[in-house]
Amino acid sequence: MTGRISGTTRLLGLIGDPVAHSLSPAMHNAALATLGEDYCYVPFPVASDRLATAVAGLAVIGVQGFNVTIPHKQAILPLLQHVDSRAAAVGAVNTVYRLPEGGWAGTNTDIDGFLHPLISLGLKGIPTLVLGSGGAARAVIQGCLEGGLQPLRVAGRSPQKLAELQKTWPQIQVLPWVELDPYLAQTQLLINTTPIGMKAGSNAHSPTASPLSREQLRLLPTGAIVYDLIYVPDPTPLLRMAAELGHTPITGLEMLVQQGAKALSLWLGGKPVPIAVMRQAAQQQLAQS
Ligand code: NAP
Secondary structure (H helix, E strand, O other), X not given: OOOOOOOOOEEEEEEEOOOOOOXXXXXXXXXXXXXXXXXXXXXXXXXXXXHHHHHHHXXXXXXXXXXXXXXXXXXXXXXXXXXXHHHHHHOOOOEEEEOOOOOEEEEOOHHHHHHHHHHHOOXXXXXXXXXXOOHHHHHHHHHHHXXXXXXXXXXXXXXXXXXXXXXXXXXXXEEEHHHOHHHHOOOOEEEEOOOOOOOOOOOOOOOOOOOOOHHHHHOOOOOOEEEEOOOOOOOOHHHHHHHHOOOEEEOOHHHHHHHHHHHHHHHOOOOOOOHHHHHHHHHHHHHHO
């Protein structure tokens, strides 16, 4: 946002339920202001039973593109005219943009956002274990496979969700949650995609909770990397314990910033976007909340 909304200002936004605590408006509007782009990014609360009406309405009022968050990431797929192959494999869309011929196209920039910190570290070909089998896990699995992070194991508590993952990605190994311990000694990259340890939001857990205990984290080899998708609190109990044990922690904030940067660049026709500005805006918003 340039600080002045006029008759020419174009809209970007976010649909979800809830959206009130999202960091995306702060991140995107700070970047748009820095770029001097005449756009404004607005959060739109949309209930599940109004999703189709809302998506049609966004088209009618000329919204240029939008992000999608819980609970619409899967439900929006049939409402889009095009979904790219990565988002289709994941079964979830987090970014929607206009097609030149009309209609909406969906992609999943969570995959790129997740991979970014790992690519920056030059990681490839290391034994990886993903905790959780929900929506974020699916983007993470796709990212790991694209980034060459194999062998790849996924531990979850729902046999049905694990079976679905195995069907989509036959090359991964799925494990019942209670059987993950023997694999920890072989895991050089551990990724938490469960909400355990998250401070606020609809999936709130105890702020002292951790998906793995200190004793389990001790089983990881020297030099292991522990990546938590959660970014509130910072550090999460999992990352605090991992750092205390000498492992390398990665927080989910960078994933959030990078998925946003990728989406904004897409909406602006491939233009580079000021990632440092987006990161700082997200951090400031977090500090105030
Ligand atoms: P989701 O679809 O609800 O999936 C959560 C997963 O965690 C499910 O597999 C669930 O198992 C599992 N789980 C929950 N409690 C558990 C427990 N006590 N023991 C074992 N497994 C447990 O949620 P999501 O959309 O994937 O999001 C997950 C987390 O990732 C959230 O905290 C979200 O904020 C974070 N996230 C961060 C970013 C980012 O940009 N940093 C992006 C996306 C998501 P069941 O299937 O058995 O319920």
